[in-house]
Amino acid sequence: MLTLTRRLTPDPTATVQHTLALTAEERTRSRHYFETETGEGVYLHLPRGTVLRHGDLLQSEDQCCLVRVIAKPEPVLVVTAKTPLDLLRAAYHLGNRHVPLEVTETYLRLSPDPVLQSMLEQMGLQVAPAILPFEPESGAYGQSQHHHVHS
Template sequence: MLVIHTRLPSPALWDEEVHLTFEARSKSRLRTVTASGEDVGLFLERGQSPLFDGEGLQAEDGRIVRVCARPEALLHVTCTDAYELTRAAYHLGNRHVALQVGNGWLRILDDHVLKAMLEQLGATCEAISAPFQPEHGAYGGGHHHSHHGEADFNYGPRLHHFGVRL
């Protein structure tokens, strides 16, 4: 088994590839296979951002593995103007939906309920198959609500620690 603990910047050369969905790229512990069929065990540091398409991984035996975003069933969302697109993004964000943002479009994992909501808002939704790389979030550590007093809880930037003087 190819054992991986280390993330690397995008490599110019690599020995193997792993093709992963966004959900799989979001896990710090994962068992998968390379494109050539070799078993892989990912044991990455917890709390990191998801792996991105083209990122490198270094195996314990020194080999470099390139991460490839596997195409997924997505909805490609467009609107007639920036106001309507912003409104669609607001409603998706209000539902904590993973969202990829492009120039004049949004992409989400295909979901018939969200498609109906978006169409009711006036958006156009096209079913496509493409790699999914949603925004990671402003705080970088995933989704949080109030966890005051939890020892392991920590927002990213200190400027958002209200009441704390720098």
């Protein structure tokens, strides 16, 4: 079993030995056992508070192996609006509820929640369930590195 102890910045040209598909919630775990897409067991032993992002590389403690993290498709709600102001209002109301939220210029994504879905629909927004990668914001005091997965 590989023990992954170091997070490296994304490098699409890096040669990796394994790919690790994780949900948004799983990417917040710094100490956990997972299996790669080929069934290889890996143990994350990263600094507490590490939040992994799509494309991050993980290095094994013996430095011989690289694993690429990918955002695993998961159930989400995709929120769109007729105007940018309507989308901004939705982000404001969801932020007041401290909901993990993926924010882009054209849509918001959040985990399925029937109460929030109803609120958004009552605000006149379009809400569609989907199974897509989910890359919520890391927070104002989180990591400075920021990138989205578009699908």
